[in-house]
Every structure is written in structure tokens, then in C-alpha cells.
Amino acid sequence: MSLRTYRQPRPLSPLREHLRDTFWFSPTVALVLVFVLWVSADALDAALLQALQESGDHDAVRTLISWAEDAKIIVTTIAAAMMTFIGVVFSISLVAVQMAAGNFSPRIVRIFTRSRTSKATFSVFLATFLLALLVLTSYDSEQDPEKVASVPLLQSALTLLLVGLSLLLFIAYVTQTLQLMKVGPVVERVTKESFRVLERRPAQLSDEAPLPDEVATVPHRGRSGTLRDVHVARLVRAARRRDVVLRLVPRIGDFVVPGTPVIAVHSRRNGGHRDLPAWQVLQSSVSVGVERTFHQDLGFGLRQLADIGLRGLSPAVNDPTTAVQCIDRIVQFLAAVAHRPLGAVHHRDRDGVVRLVQDGPGWADLVDLGFAEIRGNAVRDAQVSRRLMAAFDDLLRLVPSERREPLERHRALLVQAVERGVSEAAERAFALTPDRQGIG
Structure with missing residues (x-):
């Protein structure tokens, strides 16, 4: 499905x-x-x-x-x-x-x-x-x-x-x-912002017919920058007037430069490319800025939590407890989306016809974003590796079977890294013991 x-x-x-x-x-x-x-x-x-x-x-x-x-x-x-x-x-x-x-x-x-x-x-x-x-x-x-x-x-x-x-x-x-x-209120604020983005996404799951043939693309003609968000209602109205389907090519949060295709136009009608919405309308509906925002970016909260955790694991800071607090919030967010539909969002007009397709991160993308970098730096801190093991075990118990693979992959990579990086058997066993407090 x-x-x-x-x-x-x-x-x-x-x-x-x-x-x-x-x-x-x-x-x-x-x-x-x-x-x-x-x-x-x-x-x-x-x-x-x-x-x-x-x-x-x-x-x-x-x-x-x-x-x-x-x-x-x-x-x-x-x-x-x-x-x-x-x-x-x-x-x-x-x-x-x-x-x-x-x-x-x-x-x-x-x-x-x-x-x-x-x-x-x-x-x-x-x-x-x-x-x-x-x-x-x-x-x-x-x-x-x-x-x-x-x-x-x-x-x-x-x-x-x-x-x-x-x-x-x-x-x-x-x-x-x-x-x-203080780190606690900061990661809590980031998590709340992430949940606000999640609440704006629908909860239903459904199949969708393939898109019609692509007849044209609209390139980005503004300044280079990060795709912050799009004006959904304006794009849907423009697509409805011309009876086409628009597809946002980059994801929210991608960096775009002039000439990069940002919107693809799909039409079932022959010669539909001659009746496209004005590119000025489409271009003005795409907002590019110097940095990402929470508005439509589901992964930005995990990006910030991972950044804070990595800063805590750096030798200059050496604060693994901060990384553990970030892992707590990453687990909280992933647990909330464990059974929710992810991927492309289809925006419909008032008649129920799909007019805009907006790609989004899938389950594997969110898991990689939340765990990959912290896991790669967790070998030297048993507190973090123990918390990660507990996080993987908890999420594996929550997610459906089709979403287990990314978690099992990261868990196996963590075990391999600890076995290679820790010479003593007792230390390896200690570092790989699941603990929700890290060392509680």
C-alpha cells in the first residue's frame, strides 16, 4: 500500500x-x-x-x-x-x-x-x-x-x-x-514545534492513482536558498483553473538554485502544455529563504534535536546527558508517527480532485535523520549507546512490521560499532545493555 x-x-x-x-x-x-x-x-x-x-x-x-x-x-x-x-x-x-x-x-x-x-x-x-x-x-x-x-x-x-x-x-x-x-526546555520547545507540524498533517491512509503525463516544468527564477514552504491554496486554485495537476519537485528544506525545476505540470489533455498556469503565479507561490522553518517541514525538528545531541557528544563539550535528552525527544516524536501515513501529501480542490502533490519524508528518512549521526558518535559514550539500545527496542515494539527495517539496521550498526571500538568484553556488554536513562 x-x-x-x-x-x-x-x-x-x-x-x-x-x-x-x-x-x-x-x-x-x-x-x-x-x-x-x-x-x-x-x-x-x-x-x-x-x-x-x-x-x-x-x-x-x-x-x-x-x-x-x-x-x-x-x-x-x-x-x-x-x-x-x-x-x-x-x-x-x-x-x-x-x-x-x-x-x-x-x-x-x-x-x-x-x-x-x-x-x-x-x-x-x-x-x-x-x-x-x-x-x-x-x-x-x-x-x-x-x-x-x-x-x-x-x-x-x-x-x-x-x-x-x-x-x-x-x-x-x-x-x-x-x-x-537550559537544554531541557529547549528540546521540549523544539519537540512541541515538531508536533504542531505533525498535527497539520492528515491521519488517513489511502491509495492514489498514478499521475498523468508530465508536460512541463517550472524552474526556480529567484535567489538561491532553502525551500521554506509553498502557498498550497494558490497552487491548487491555479491547477484547478487549468485542469492540471502540479507536483512540487524538491522537498521542503531542499536547497534550490536558479534554474532548478521546482514545479512539474501534469496534464491528461493533448496540448495541455499550451494552457499552463502563468509561471509568475507558480513562482510566487514558492517561498525560498536563507534557512529552514517549521511551517511545512516535518523533519526540521529532528534536525535540530540531532544537532543538539551531536554538540553534546563533541569532545569540546563532552556532555552525553544532553545527547540522552535529545534521544528521549527523538523517540517521542518517532513513536508519535510510527502508525501515521508518511510520504507524499496530495492536496485536493473543493471537488475532491487532486491538484497538488507535495513529497515529504518517509519513515526511513525520519529514522535516519534522528539516529544516524548520534549513533555514529555514540561508541565512546556508554551512556548514549545504552540509551540508543533502549530507544531501538522501544520503537521496535511500537512500529508495524513493515517499518522495522530502518530501526533494525541502526541497531545492528550500533552493535557492530561498539564491538569494534570497545576491546573489553565486559565493557561491550555494559555499553550494549538497554537503559532508558543511559546509565540509570
Whole structure:
């Protein structure tokens, strides 16, 4: 039976995921929103002052002016202190990112850039600073209640609220940063991202008829880079309009250069090649970047876990316990996909006709990605070899018979490597004893 899956195209474009991978978007939106908030609050302050002046209640106006003057001192202090506060947070971020990249993997840096807490903290800090400056421009030096034109009391109150929110976010930010400097929370975050990708894949298993004849290919015409994702809904619509089937040639995560075929067009009709979707539409549906992302990449999580485990096994770090923690998560992920359909994903239009075929990693690909490199470096660390033996045994008990071969192959290669690399029989027996804690 062919391991092929089906799902409806997502109505949303990958733009949301692309923006999550940036760090400029959230602060920019926050600055725009705080400017709009300031304009609204300034209008409300002016309306309140005008209403009090028209009522002739000069005592209330003087009280309002007194409150605003007291708030001005606080707002001035906030404006002076926020940039220093932002500098402290930025310094903490740089140190945390540098330590994570050095101790775990450079690909872990994306956890910090995608962190909602980090973005919210910077956004609110910058918004507080900008609002404090804008509020200071609203103060009127006139003290006569009959002539004063502006009393930014509401604006000052909003500034104080943002300061309180900044303090709460600072506590959350420091807590998160300290957590992400430890290997346990990092590998857990990577595993959760991997499961989110897995949850977007369908669970049913079905056969699929062979594709019709290939009539054309669309080459990549943009910059060289890694295929991050494709706009599934757009490609399905384009294929439906022309009554063709599109096939994504490279896998998500492959490196493509200009001229590389990225989309193959299949059509049953004679002369179908004369009625193809415009290449601009197809090309704009393919997103290429400088690095892989989680959006549609099922294997990227295993890639990161393997990288962290390899860094722990390197002589410079020599931390086999980190490798064991990564193996734990690799086993968790592989156990979750042990009975799920893998391979090509077939995207259908609203009539149920297959319009886009997207190749994906199979079971053997995921097993190799998770275990091959760590297994090759596990001979000198009995803790890691013992954990691997337990991992293979556990997965062999879970997977169906047709998926046992990759696991049995890696288990046999590990046994051979230990027998060649460890001279003492007792040490070999110890290194090949399954243990879920490594040495527990």
C-alpha cells in the first residue's frame, strides 16, 4: 500500500509564519498602534478639558492641571529611563542567544526570534518610550484655567499603565530567557514545534492513482536558498483553473538554485502544455529563504534535536546527558508517527480532485535523520549507546512490521560499532545493555 496522504489546502498564506520569523514586525506594529492610541487619548483629553471650561468649573480645571503636572514629572522620568531599560533587555537577549547558539545549535536562535514573550517585551518597552515622548509634547505651559489648551491627564495614565505592563513582561521575559538557556526546555520547545507540524498533517491512509503525463516544468527564477514552504491554496486554485495537476519537485528544506525545476505540470489533455498556469503565479507561490522553518517541514525538528545531541557528544563539550535528552525527544516524536501515513501529501480542490502533490519524508528518512549521526558518535559514550539500545527496542515494539527495517539496521550498526571500538568484553556488554536513562 502506498503511504500517501490527503488534505484540503489551507486558506491562509504562509505570510503569518514568515512574519513570525522576523523580529521587526511586532515592534513596528506596536509603535504604529501606540501613535494611534496617543492621538485618540489626546482628543479625549481635549474634549474633557473643553467640557470643563464650558461649564465654568475652574476649580475642576485647576485640579486637572495639578494632577497633570504631577504626572508630568513621572512621565519625564519614564522617558529617560525606558531607553536604559531597553538596553538592559537587549543585552540579556544577546548573551542568551550567544550561549544558546554555542551550547546547543545555531538553529536554536530561531526560538528567540519567534518567541512571543520576547517580541511583546520589546514592543511594549518601545511603545512606552514613544508614548512618553508624545505625551511630553502635549503639555501646555499655560496655568490659567481659562486659557490652557491641553491637559494630557488620560495620556499620562496610559503611560503609567504601559509601565506596569512593561514590568510584568520584564519578569516573564527574564523567566523565559533563563529557561531557554537550559537544554531541557529547549528540546521540549523544539519537540512541541515538531508536533504542531505533525498535527497539520492528515491521519488517513489511502491509495492514489498514478499521475498523468508530465508536460512541463517550472524552474526556480529567484535567489538561491532553502525551500521554506509553498502557498498550497494558490497552487491548487491555479491547477484547478487549468485542469492540471502540479507536483512540487524538491522537498521542503531542499536547497534550490536558479534554474532548478521546482514545479512539474501534469496534464491528461493533448496540448495541455499550451494552457499552463502563468509561471509568475507558480513562482510566487514558492517561498525560498536563507534557512529552514517549521511551517511545512516535518523533519526540521529532528534536525535540530540531532544537532543538539551531536554538540553534546563533541569532545569540546563532552556532555552525553544532553545527547540522552535529545534521544528521549527523538523517540517521542518517532513513536508519535510510527502508525501515521508518511510520504507524499496530495492536496485536493473543493471537488475532491487532486491538484497538488507535495513529497515529504518517509519513515526511513525520519529514522535516519534522528539516529544516524548520534549513533555514529555514540561508541565512546556508554551512556548514549545504552540509551540508543533502549530507544531501538522501544520503537521496535511500537512500529508495524513493515517499518522495522530502518530501526533494525541502526541497531545492528550500533552493535557492530561498539564491538569494534570497545576491546573489553565486559565493557561491550555494559555499553550494549538497554537503559532508558543511559546509565540509570
